[in-house]
Amino acid sequence: MRLLFALFLLAAPAWAVQPDERLADPALEARARALSKELRCVVCHNESIDDSNATLARDIRIVLRERLAAGDSDGQAKAFLVARYGDFVLLRPPVRADTYLLWFGPFALLALGGAVAFAAQRRRTPAAPAPLTPEEQARLAALLREEPK
């Protein structure tokens, strides 16, 4: 079904990184590629700048490489792009108060489901029979004494 709707938006073949964009330093280029996969082409349909052929994606790729070449750390380069394009540019949403539900929701769900399953298991197991009262124990003892005769 994805095709019927989404792909009208990304019809043309994607031409991610072009040869002329690449940095000469392979280590720096590798960092740029890794970062590119976590950055969104903000005008595209859920594509990273690494995958997208949009002009804007190319611009962001070039800006990112400029920042890295200027000596920015990964965090600084990201912060620079966030300042420009907002949190929308991050494919990995930041962890903060308004995304706690997103990040911890799955694990809360797991804990909740586990608790429900545990409770259901407890409910299914019949309760152990109540221990005998002192009178019953006395009677049992008496009966056992009588038995051998």
Added chain:
Amino acid sequence: MFIELGHFALALALCLALVQSIVPLAGAARRLSGWMAVGRSAALGQFAMVALSFAALTHAYVTSDFSVSNVVENSHSAKPMLYKISGVWGNHEGSMLLWVLILSLCGAAVASFGGNLPRELRARVLAVQGMVATGFLLFILATSNPFTRVIPAPADGHGLNPVLQDPGLAFHPPFLYLGYVGSSVAFAFAVAALIEGRVDAAWARWVRPWALVSWCALTVGIALGSWWAYYTLGWGGWWFWDPVENASLLPWLSGTALIHSAIVVERRDTMKSWTILLALLTFGLALVGTFLVRSGVLSSVHAFAVDPARGVFILGLLIIAIGGSFTLYAWRAPALQGGGLFAPISREGALVLNNLLLATATGTVLLGTLYPLFMDAFGLKISVGPPFYNRTFLPLMTPLLVAMAVGPLLAWKRGDLTAALQRLWVAFGFALLVVLVGLYLSGFHAVLAILGLGLAAWIAAGVLAEWGERIRLFRAPLRDSWRRAAGLPRAAYGMSLAHFGMAVLVAGVSASAFEQERIEALRPGDHIDIAGYTLTLREVRRVPGPNYVADEAVIEVKRGGTVIDEMHPQRRTFTVQRQTTALTAIRTGLSADLYLALGEGDAQVGWIVRAWHKPIVSWIWLGALVMALGGVVSLTDRRWRVGVAARKPAALPAAAE
């Protein structure tokens, strides 16, 4: 003429669907057999009418009748016949008609093969299906009518979007829809059971084959879509955690949970209300998927406003279907008491774990898909992409996959974990070997991917160990084992195949960490070296097509100094739409794919060629197909055909139906 007939048939189908949703339900409540029997005829009649209507639209496409606006917008006289036909469902209106066609086909199937169902249950199931059909037929007739005429008729059509003109895509929607809509049968059975207040092992036996059909179709549909994305989009990705993809993954995840929990209902008469809930949820998620994709909410919140009628209509249907069924559930489910007791370490316990993890995974994907919409309502824009799912979905799947090898070895009621693990020591040894060899070969890089390969080895060897255990391989004489293997139920083989398919898929996914990529601008004569291959660009030539022109690169593939192949990636420009698409060239194989895509360029600066070497990437789709095949094998099990009449005492002869 045909078009008006099709339109009229669709309106008649709506009338029949209305009758089907009311009369049998009332009949079942008042035990009037004549009224209950109406359900069967109405379902068959509704299918005939929708089929007629679909045939009319197809006829218009095949004959390129440009007096129909839907044909004008989505077809062109120069298009190949396959795409004229697939164009019928390559647009909103036609795809909704296909949706309803499959829905009424399922209804007709319940009506004709449900002869061994108790009359009341069948009447109620058909009534619920009638209600679903009513909603969607109303939707088509009111907001998405494919039979509108244009006067005067234009000379030719606008053509189908070029990306959709592809064989993979021609078959992707029908499978996906069969998966979505097939889940409506399990839904109808669940609602009928809630109305009746009874769920027993026989009920589960009827529901499980339907849930399996739907699951198999969904598996194939998702795999086709992913394979298509892989070879079409030109950068070799196959899953993007795109909201539209998630919309199809959600019912798959909960449907997977459903086919497992229904086993527990059937065998052990417990987990009933949970299984009902999963059946409601699976169809609910299929509807949510339809809503998200059809309303356009996902691509942009603003697109929703472009055609609010459709979005609001489906949202209404969604609220009625989900709200109504969940209210019924809250009211009636507490009455469904489970019988069978089991210890936490048991087959049932393993299936509870399976359901817990799959349900949580479903919740996670739903959260990730809807969260940006939710934030947008407060004016905050965030993106939830692959890095999120890698950190949440994958950790949830890992324990599920680890447990997958162990669960089938546990006994019902009370299992022995130590004994099960002892039988898996060979599997564990094999997995460990794979991990150690992988670490050695990769030089301790990509540790997670190698652990993934180890996990795949663990599942695959676990499946074989379980099978060996069942036939007492090497412990009984071989002839004895052979006899046991022949006597194993098909359902057991189905499970083994499906689990084995999962192992193959996990291996394919994990190996993507080892892919290599080269991007170069090549002039004729230049070459790229990748993974032992030498790719030389010989020339780029112009090739005409039926409705496009293409630039085609001729690339010579050498390995060890000898020419082994010639590959021809293309860039196609479609004349009608003035749109460019890539036709990648892929040398696919079990051990690796060599993937080439051609970009822009000319003879002076060179043509941009992207080349990838992707080890065992084809295992991803192969694994999915093996999984679906497992489902199909399980469906051929004798039990489904023989055992289903077990609810009624055998004293009633065939005359009952």
